[in-house]
Amino acid sequence: MSISVAKDFTPHPGPRLKKQGKFSGEEFRKLLVEKLLDADLLYVDLDGTSGFGSSFLDEAFGGLIRSEGMSRDEVKKRIIIKSEMDPSYKDEVEEAIELARPAA
Amino acid sequence: MKKLSSLPDQPHNLAKPSAGEPVLIPHTIVVEPSRAEVKVILPARESGLGNISTYASAIPGTIVAVAGFAIVHFLTKRRERENRVVKLYDGLREQAEKAATTAISAWMWDAGASRVELVHQTKREIQALGISATRLEKASRTVGRRGSLRDCWNARSLWPLFSKRLINVRPSLVRLRQAATHDPFEDPDRAGETEPAKNIQIALANFTHSLDEQFRRCLG
Numbered sequence: 001m002s003i004s005v006a007k008d009f010t011p012h013p014g015p016r017l018k019k020q021g022k023f024s025g026e027e028f029r030k031l032l033v034e035k036l037l038d039a040d041l042l043y044v045d046l047d048g049t050s051g052f053g054s055s056f057l058d059e060a061f062g063g064l065i066r067s068e069g070m071s072r073d074e075v076k077k078r079i080i081i082k083s084e085m086d087p088s089y090k091d092e093v094e095e096a097i098e099l100a101r102p103a104a
Numbered sequence: 105m106k107k108l109s110s111l112p113d114q115p116h117n118l119a120k121p122s123a124g125e126p127v128l129i130p131h132t133i134v135v136e137p138s139r140a141e142v143k144v145i146l147p148a149r150e151s152g153l154g155n156i157s158t159y160a161s162a163i164p165g166t167i168v169a170v171a172g173f174a175i176v177h178f179l180t181k182r183r184e185r186e187n188r189v190v191k192l193y194d195g196l197r198e199q200a201e202k203a204a205t206t207a208i209s210a211w212m213w214d215a216g217a218s219r220v221e222l223v224h225q226t227k228r229e230i231q232a233l234g235i236s237a238t239r240l241e242k243a244s245r246t247v248g249r250r251g252s253l254r255d256c257w258n259a260r261s262l263w264p265l266f267s268k269r270l271i272n273v274r275p276s277l278v279r280l281r282q283a284a285t286h287d288p289f290e291d292p293d294r295a296g297e298t299e300p301a302k303n304i305q306i307a308l309a310n311f312t313h314s315l316d317e318q319f320r321r322c323l324g
Binding site: 013015052054055084095 | 223224228229230231234235237275281282286289292
């Protein structure tokens with residue numbers, strides 16, 4: 001299964017949290033969790049948006065470990081990032097996943 | 105010429121030519137005044153493009169001309185590719201400075217519609233920077249020099265000798281984006297701040313340093 005941020009969520013990603021504005025990383029994370037219930041493997045396409053902030057990426061992907069109770073290995077195994085236009089997003093997502101710690 | 109007509113067309117002592125050998129044609133020449141006969145056997149002369157001796161003398165010159173043309177063509181193409189890399193490199197420096205300036209403005213601006221627009225513009229400009237950096241990395245693949253023995257020593261491997269030096273500024277681009285858009289950059293309730301400007305400038309300096317360094321290594 002695949003999901004495109006630009007086509008299935010918004011072409012203009014917003015801030016970290018829902019309370020900070022529309023199309024937040026938090027909202028996108030909820031969408032990811034929903035999709036992961038139906039699929040073992042999820043391809044996430046980051047191309048085609050007007051640009052991401054670091055906080056959106058950290059909340060959406062690092063948040064899976066911090067807030068959704070997923071393990072790092074599970075996130076790495078089940079989520080495949082595609083970002084051909086700007087591969088630095090992929091690097092940043094991988095870093096966010098690597099640095100995220102589960103909430104105590 | 106009476107004797108001429110009495111001579112056999114194919115003397116018995118001439119072996120029949122095998123495939124690939126030139127055909128030998130006997131000729132009879134009558135020499136005056138003694139009327140002695142001299143027999144001269146000449147190989148049959150082939151004509152046309154199939155005969156390599158027709159143009160054999162021109163072959164070395166042609167090879168030199170074709171090789172010269174190929175070398176000039178190769179060097180011209182290489183020069184074009186290098187110019188493209190230089191152009192992308194110059195553009196990337198300008199884009200990075202512009203994105204950093206926009207980010208600093210967005211941080212300093214007080215809450216309001218103008219700041220929202222500056223926040224969006226910062227994200228757009230950093231993404232454009234990332235796209236240009238990807239183009240530069242791809243373009244550098246076509247001109248990058250191969251690694252040196254020193255690179256092999258540093259990497260403890262022979263791999264650098266077989267791989268090209270690319271211009272990859274992704275790590276420093278990630279740092280620049282993080283410095284520019286970290287929390288609470290997009291928080292609508294925050295006040296204008298000047299503190300992040302310092303970190304953005306440091307990240308920009310690291311980005312341009314990394315870019316310059318890799319450009320120098322790539323093009324030698």
